[in-house]
Amino acid sequence: MVTSRGNHPPISTPDIASEEIGAAKAAIARLENRYLNKLQVNPDLTRSLVSFQSNKSEPIFRWFNYREGFSRPLIEYILEQLDIPENGCILDPFAGTGAAAFVGSQYRKMNSYAIELLPVGVFFMKCRNLFATLSNEELIDFARAAIDKRQEWLAVQPHWQYRHLRITHEAFPEETEKELSQYKTWIAEQEPNFALFLDFVAFSILEKISFTRKDGQYLRWDHRANRFQGSKHKSKFDKGKIWGFFEAVEDKFKQIVCDLETSIDLFSSIPRIEGEAIHILQGSVFQEIEKLSDNSLDCIVTSPPYCNRYDYTRTYALELAYLGVDESGVRTLRQSLLTCTVENKPKQFSDLPNDIQSQGELAFHNQDCLQNAIRFLESESSAGRLNNQGIVTMVKGYFYDSAIHLAQASKKLKHGGYYVMVNDNVRYNGLELPVDLILSDIASEFNLNTESIWVLPRGKGNSSQQMKRHGRAELRKCIYIWKKC
Ligand SMILES: C[S@@+](CC[C@H](N)C(=O)[O-])C[C@H]1O[C@@H](n2cnc3c(N)ncnc32)[C@H](O)[C@@H]1O
Incomplete structure (x- = not known):
């Protein structure tokens, strides 16, 4: 199945005149050497x-469309390859929309837990929990009934208001926002299951009916948005068709009906269950994971935020505002993310058990390659060569938070249990940070032994800015397989 890393492209960084780059590269080479036979x-x-x-x-x-979401076949592949027991216990600590937990529960009858910070993924999982208790026919009836009832919501005086965040102002054409308000007001009068289904449909089309597109670190704005009226800052971006409210919900209802009617084999293979399909723990992983019993999990399968400045609270701002999160709520959520943006401040973990804090801190400080990379970034920052000073704080925070998380997570796994992580390496100022090897080495401090690091046959290209300045080189995208010993 897997082959040794063999002639996968070596990490190449051009010469930059600083002692720190030499030391950082040497430390990376030492770490690569130690893990060479694990990279496959x-x-x-x-x-x-x-x-x-x-x-x-x-x-x-x-x-x-949760772009960061896992695919069902990937989770099935991982569970099969590692021979994870049916009826075992699975956790995704950075669950997003909960794909790993749902595949575990619905295809393998596992006891599934999902921890997620953002209300966006949590709302999706709650809806999915509900859908799993309803029959295809009930869901089809909901969708058909909704299409027929447009005149009802159009007759409603809207009470519900979309409470905009600063970064969502003017996101929708006026008519669209008015109909959304009428629809939401009308939903409040409906039977709870039907209402949640309708709510889910509006939630899922927000990007489509807006002048925005999700774009990694922020929302991109179409030039037609009112936001630019009279402003010197014009956008050149054209996102193509901007859907009206009704045509977008109607299209979504039709997609749902079509899936339920035509993909009957696929869909009927999802066992209907009583009660909740998965257990959802809403909040930050650092607090929520402590609620699980020690030595209780057969596996953890997850993909945490990457160390790449991607800000979930910005790209999912439309959905957060829809769900009622206000400006200060967004700020709190951003600071609670596992550090991955240049705005994250260092976290204090004073509410966690002392041994977790001290073990996490030690593992972070003892990781030689990481400390050398940090020294290099600090020197670049002092020389004014880093395009954002927050990058150093972000890189430190990313690995510090991860060390704390791994100390906690390992305690929750049974002996012989697996921790499987999907993650990408990153590059700053020409230095590829081997996130895969650094995290594997930190994990080893917590009895998580690296069985292998599956490397995707082709890595990820770097940003155009990086490419111009530092040349093209592939970044490794990997799945790490750690086993608790
Ligand atoms: C790469 S996405 C995971 C997507 C997921 N695999 C799926 O199938 O949808 C990472 C997730 O981690 C969540 N996250 C970030 N920091 C967190 C924290 N401190 N606690 C819990 N979840 C967090 C983000 O909100 C995001 O949904």
Whole structure:
């Protein structure tokens, strides 16, 4: 299945005149040397398997476009390869929309837990928990009934208001926002299951009816948005068709009906269950994971935020505002993310058990390659060569938070249990940070032994800015397999 890393492209960084780069590169080489036989190119892992791409034809998975979401086949592949017991216990500590937990529960009858900070993924999981208790026919009836009832919501005096955040102002055409308000006001009068279904449909089309597109670190704005009226800052971006409210919900209802009617084989293979399909723990992983019993999990399968400045609170701002999160709520959520943006401040973990704090801190400080990379970034920052000073704080915070998380997570796993993580390496100022090796080494401090690091056959290109300044070199995208010993 997998082959040794062999001739996978070596890490190459051009010479930069600083002592620190030399030391950082030497430390990376030492670490690479230690883990060389663990890095294995796995030809089964196509880019589409390890991304949301494979969900494009999956009922439910494709009803809300969470670009960072796992695909169902990937989770099934991982569970099969590692021989994880049916009926075992699985956790995704950075669950997003909960794909790993749902696949565990619905295809393998596992006891599934999902921890997620943002209300966006939590709302999706709550809806999915409900859908799992309803029959295809009930869901189809909901969708058909909704299409027929437009005149009812159009007759309503709207009370509900979309409470905009600063970064969502003027996101929708006026008519669209008015109909959304009427629809939401009307929903409040409906029977609870039907209402949640309707709510889910509006939630899932917000990007489509807006002047924005999700774009990694922020929302991109179409030039037609009112936001630019009379402003010197014009956008050149054209996102193409901007859907009206009714045509977008109607299209979503039709997609749902079509999935339920035509993909009957796929869909009926999802066992209907009583009660909740998965246990959802809403909040930050650092607090929520403490609620689970020690030595209780057979596996953890997850993809945490990457160390790449991606800000979930900005890209999902439309959905957060829809769910009622205000400006200060967004700020709190941003600071609670596992550090991954340049705005994150260092976290204090004073509420966690002392041994977790001290072990996490030690593992962070003892990781030689990481400390050398930090020294290099600090020197670049002092020389004014880093395009954002927050990058140093982010890199430190990312690995510090991760060390704390791994100290906690390891305690929750049974002996012989697996921790499987999907993550990407990153590059700053020409230095590729081997996130895979650094985290594997930190994990080893907590009895998580690296069995292998599956490397995707083709890594990820770097940003155009990086490419111009530092040349093209592939970044490794990997799945780490750690086993608790
Ligand atoms: C790469 S996404 C995971 C997507 C997921 N695999 C799926 O299938 O939808 C990372 C997730 O981690 C969540 N997250 C970030 N910091 C967190 C924290 N401190 N506690 C819990 N979840 C967090 C983000 O909100 C995001 O949904």
